[in-house]
Amino acid sequence: MKAYVFPGQGAQFVGMGKDLYDNNPLAKEMFEKANEILGFRITDLMFAGTDEDLRQTKVTQPAIFLHSVILAKTLGDQFKPDMTAGHSLGEFSALVAAGALSFEDGLVLVSKRAMAMQKACEATPSTMAAVLALPDATVEEICASIKDEVVVCANYNCPGQLVISGSIPGIDAACEKMLAAGAKRALKLKVGGAFHSPLMEPARTELAAAIEATPIHTPACPVYQNVSTKGETDPETIKANLIAQLTAPVRWTQSVQNMIADGADHFIELGPGAVLQGLVKKINKEMTTEGMQ
Secondary structure, three states, X not given: OEXXXXXXXXXXXXXXXXXXXXXXXXXXXXXXXXXXXHOOOHHHHHHHOOHHHHHOHHHHHHHHHHHHXXXXXXXXXXXXXXXXXXXXXXXXXXXXHOOOOOHHHHHHHHXXXXXXXXXXXXXXXXXXXXXXXXXXXXXXXXXXXXXXXXXXEEEEEEOOEEEEEEEHXXXXXXHHHHHHOOOOXXXXXXXXXXXXXXXXXXXXXXXXHHHHOOOOOOOOOOEEOOOOOOEEOOHXXXXXXXXXXXXXOEOHHHHHHHHHHOXXXXXXXXXXXXXXXXXXXXXXXXXEEEXXX
């Protein structure tokens, strides 16, 4: 069974999507439509901007979404997923690709999500850190042991690779404790804020209203969501999970394990980069993986 997976923030690169735009009329039409919806030429920044341009959250999130979704749409009848999933932002791509959200609605939500997250980041200085080679339970215990600061597990990427999220003093204290507990690395990431933590509550509240007002349909195949880790098809459940996602952890390891348990043996990553293929292999090396850009 084929599982199509969609990357999240961090996978962007200058030049992303340009081949699609230049060589596929449908892709060109969809990119131009996106420029209209967003009110600026995101294609200029994607194809010929700087790394700095692409690192702006208001650009990064829509850019990755567009690359992924337009790629899926240009596959036409070849795109026959048995299931889809996306990492954080990639969940929106997975929902559009599976037909639960329209392209236009998906893009508007991703743009609003980016702006809301940016605002939350500016309101409270905060950060994230990658923790390597510690058991999940140890990382969770250390996060829970820091009482007067916000520190939580934000991304369960694969066994031995977690990302924690929280206030700057909280993350500093947690990194020290992780290293003392035997972590190979506990390294702060170059991100603007504490994604997938309680510090994103203002963004979650803002985005909840937009998600509530957006039609969500029954997808053509189950979409394995970050919050529940299960293949979801009920529009109301999908909506609730999508709203919860901004302050809840991305349970990628568990989602991939559930996809495999439900029959997936071939994972295809659509969009920039190859991060998810690597994570799938670390979760289960027997899986066939490939990527399309």
